[in-house]
Amino acid sequence: MILGTVVGTVVAERRADQIEAAKYLLIDQCLQNGTGKNNFLVALDMIGAGPGEVVLLSQGSAARQTDLTDNKPMDAIIVGIIDQIDEQGTVVYKK
Amino acid sequence: MILGTVVGTVVAERRADQIEAAKYLLIDQCLQNGTGKNNFLVALDMIGAGPGEVVLLSQGSAARQTDLTDNKPMDAIIVGIIDQIDEQGTVVYKK
Amino acid sequence: MILGTVVGTVVAERRADQIEAAKYLLIDQCLQNGTGKNNFLVALDMIGAGPGEVVLLSQGSAARQTDLTDNKPMDAIIVGIIDQIDEQGTVVYKK
Amino acid sequence: MILGTVVGTVVAERRADQIEAAKYLLIDQCLQNGTGKNNFLVALDMIGAGPGEVVLLSQGSAARQTDLTDNKPMDAIIVGIIDQIDEQGTVVYKK
Amino acid sequence: MILGTVVGTVVAERRADQIEAAKYLLIDQCLQNGTGKNNFLVALDMIGAGPGEVVLLSQGSAARQTDLTDNKPMDAIIVGIIDQIDEQGTVVYKK
Numbered sequence: 001m002i003l004g005t006v007v008g009t010v011v012a013e014r015r016a017d018q019i020e021a022a023k024y025l026l027i028d029q030c031l032q033n034g035t036g037k038n039n040f041l042v043a044l045d046m047i048g049a050g051p052g053e054v055v056l057l058s059q060g061s062a063a064r065q066t067d068l069t070d071n072k073p074m075d076a077i078i079v080g081i082i083d084q085i086d087e088q089g090t091v092v093y094k095k
Numbered sequence: 096m097i098l099g100t101v102v103g104t105v106v107a108e109r110r111a112d113q114i115e116a117a118k119y120l121l122i123d124q125c126l127q128n129g130t131g132k133n134n135f136l137v138a139l140d141m142i143g144a145g146p147g148e149v150v151l152l153s154q155g156s157a158a159r160q161t162d163l164t165d166n167k168p169m170d171a172i173i174v175g176i177i178d179q180i181d182e183q184g185t186v187v188y189k190k
Numbered sequence: 191m192i193l194g195t196v197v198g199t200v201v202a203e204r205r206a207d208q209i210e211a212a213k214y215l216l217i218d219q220c221l222q223n224g225t226g227k228n229n230f231l232v233a234l235d236m237i238g239a240g241p242g243e244v245v246l247l248s249q250g251s252a253a254r255q256t257d258l259t260d261n262k263p264m265d266a267i268i269v270g271i272i273d274q275i276d277e278q279g280t281v282v283y284k285k
Numbered sequence: 286m287i288l289g290t291v292v293g294t295v296v297a298e299r300r301a302d303q304i305e306a307a308k309y310l311l312i313d314q315c316l317q318n319g320t321g322k323n324n325f326l327v328a329l330d331m332i333g334a335g336p337g338e339v340v341l342l343s344q345g346s347a348a349r350q351t352d353l354t355d356n357k358p359m360d361a362i363i364v365g366i367i368d369q370i371d372e373q374g375t376v377v378y379k380k
Numbered sequence: 381m382i383l384g385t386v387v388g389t390v391v392a393e394r395r396a397d398q399i400e401a402a403k404y405l406l407i408d409q410c411l412q413n414g415t416g417k418n419n420f421l422v423a424l425d426m427i428g429a430g431p432g433e434v435v436l437l438s439q440g441s442a443a444r445q446t447d448l449t450d451n452k453p454m455d456a457i458i459v460g461i462i463d464q465i466d467e468q469g470t471v472v473y474k475k
Contacts, residue, residue: 008180009181012178014175024151024175026127061251064358078301135221230412341395369390
């Protein structure tokens with residue numbers, strides 16, 4: 001999985017995802033301390049991630065392993081909202 | 096998912112995709128404000144994306160999760176035509 | 191999908207692919223005008239692509255969605271021989 | 286598969302992974318001699334990898350091929366704790 | 381598929397791969413003439429590839445399409461030992 005920060009929202013009325021009221025968020029991939037990598041992707045959110053939150057993302061077919069996305073053409077979802085990351089015993093990120 | 100701009104069309108008569116009248120579009124991956132990355136791929140379109148439109152793309156096995164592409168050797172499809180993207184509260188792209 | 195040019199052939203007698211007389215081609219990924227990227231991969235061909243032809247490639251599990259490659263350990267196949275590509279209304283590649 | 290060093294832990298209470306007490310580790314991809322690449326990912330651990338250990342990681346749908354992760358939205362797991370790596374006949378890493 | 385050279389072996393006693401006596405090889409991805417790219421991965425071998433041999437590798441779910449790796453958390457296997465590669469009519473690699 002990768003880490004990313006929620007930086008915006010993406011709206012598309014004409015879609016082929018067959019998901020009612022799909023909530024697409026603009027994500028900037030980030031380092032473990034939350035620093036953005038300027039490397040953006042769009043992910044589906046189903047756990048209510050908010051702007052600025054650091055999230056855990058799954059990509060590929062893993063993105064279809066939830067009730068909402070089962071058999072849906074999605075390849076990136078948010079699977080967690082990060083509370084804390086420590087590196088070498090030091091807390092480098094705290095929500 | 097990633098963002099891209101429709102920049103052209105790709106025609107191939109001899110194919111192994113088993114899709115009648117498949118519509119292949121040339122896509123330049125782009126930033127959230129629509130700026131092209133000069134990083135091209137070919138995607139199947141089934142929602143009528145037009146030249147210059149910013150679209151949402153799914154890749155990998157996600158591309159097979161539609162009636163048209165089920166069990167077909169496709170690894171990239173257009174799943175949405177973007178209306179608006181906002182970043183940090185500012186609209187950075189509007190159709 | 192990606193674009194590539196057929197630049198050579200790859201022969202391997204000892205294989206684990208369980209495909210009779212598998213035809214492996216050396217592909218240089220290319221731009222939409224056919225210019226090579228010096229970024230090579232090996233793909234299975236089942237539609238008779240010839241040297242110098244620009245082809246459409248599918249990768250990942252998409253490569254298994256044909257009768258020949260079903261359940262076979264292949265991750266890249268040629269799914270089309272390109273006839274023409276246009277970009278911004280200009281023909282940038284013609285077979 | 287790729288090699289990585291366990292460099293930290295990642296905690297997320299609000300998750301969509303449906304895995305009880307999931308243990309997420311922060312991994313720095315590394316060379317065969319254990320040198321870090323400064324290229325981080327998060328992987329699920331189920332074999333008790335400890336800080337500083339060099340591990341073998343599987344990504345993509347392979348990450349779902351265990352009892353714990355079957356049908357779960359995970360795309361990276363630790364599949365081995367490395368004991369020794371030799372390169373050209375020389376031991377370049379030893380636990 | 382990609383090309384690589386067998387450059388070493390990887391030993392891990394504590395594993396989650398459920399494969400008896402799994403043989404992991406250290407691979408340096410290489411060009412069609414066998415020149416190493418200094419870009420390493422670990423692949424499972426089941427066809428007896430030896431040190432220095434140039435091999436054909438499949439990655440992702442393709443790696444599970446053999447009896448040995450079916451339903452196993454593997455994402456890279458050796459699917460062929462290369463005998464010869466020609467590029468633009470010239471033999472650039474011969475075993």
